[in-house]
Amino acid sequence: MDSYPLEPFKIKAVERIPITTREERERYLQEAGFNLFNLPSRAVTIDLLTDSGTGAMSDRQWAALQMGDEAYAGARSYEHLARVQKELFGFPYFVPVHQGRAAERILFEILLQPGDTVATNQPFDTTLANIEAREARALELVIDEAYDTTSFHPFKGNIDLTKLEAALQQNPRPKMVLLTITNNTGGGQPVSLENMRAARALCDRYGVPLYLDAARHAENAFFIKQREAPHLSIREIVQETFRLADGMLMSAKKDGLVNIGGLLCVRDKGLFTQITQNMVRTEGFPTYGGLAGRDMDALAVGLMEAVEEEYLSHRVGQVRYLADRLKEGGVPVLEPPGGHAAYIDVLRFLPDWPREYLPGQALTIALYREGGIRAVELGTVAFGKHDLERDVWEFPRLELVRLAIPRRVYTQAHIDYVADVIITVYRRRDELLRPVRMVEEPPALRHFLARFEEFDPG
16 A cells, blocks of 8 residues: 655644534434435534535635635736636636536537537536536447446546547537546546547547536646656646647636636637626626636636646545555455545445445445445436336446545545545445435436435345
8 A cells, every 4th residue: 555645735724523423423314314415514524525615725825815806897816817727728718607517507508409419438417417408418438448447447537439439420410529537427537648639639520629527637637647648747738638628617626726616718709709698697797707806816826736746646645545545444446546536336345235225325324324424426326317107227337435535634544534434334334234215306416415215125
């Protein structure tokens, strides 16, 4: 196991962590309908539900907050963000948005019509929901190695180029190609520069635009430097990545190192005009996009901090450390570890469980009940198709529980505690895990709002 990476920062402020009893956690689970999204944060000891907006800002970001210009239009804060966007990403046109799903909604409302398709490696939950809200369809074209949790392929987020070309040869063609970097659905796995260049060439050949879902672009760049292009700096890899794209959408709550914000960037002036018109109607004036000026200043600083190699080495190393601790304890995890989270392979954790018993959700419940740890299921509940009338499931190929680590928040002792609890649950899994079923099932983004109950299958 690799040693724990040295934190390239000091702690200047602390936040108390709730310590609860097992009896209290049992009551919180009942009140939450066994959906960990419904838990109040005061009930959670270690929160690994998401890495989105949960990180800690630096002293330079807190200082930048004080410089925020809250002018409605043309604020200095917007100009600061524009300079950083130009330097790192290089797009001629961009708008700030309050988070990534706002960028998804705006772009898809303009570009997609009912019946259209979007070629992807793998879309994440809100991306898929926003595509389907337009009555369009996402084509999942990730390479086959992505579905093998034991494969050590270095770029399991790559799009399958043969499948992509076949999709582009269809009539009608996909409206766009959208690559998620890193690929969250498949375990935070990176996409290589070689793969992105080849996808760009195919898009040029067939006249289809290439977009990047770039929430974790800096982590993707770190993997490229480690596994593909050690001669390039992180910043050079980031710049080359975005040179390949016609546009990008980004939740800045990940690799922007802020608690709120996002970006939507394009090269086409006509498309930009449509974007700004949509924004004025729904989000706000295009130079603030639903953000306070102080948030744009903090984001401008965070984008630059996120491409520092020392930071990324610790960030990815912390995830790897947790995955290695789990493997040492026998817990089956997705290989190789991703950039923002360790993923438990539920089908190997509970190989004899029927999937209609929702084993991933059952595991998240057990982790909270035993140790106050909040994680998220990314399997049947999140991505499965359920025929309500016949109570028949179409299961996704992967059944995962994600342990998303907030940026610059937890120490080695916290990570060791998480590993110890999970290893204990794994060793006592026959005793601690109970079958689960849904009792309230919303039609979209089910895992956010559903309610569950544990039951005895008899």
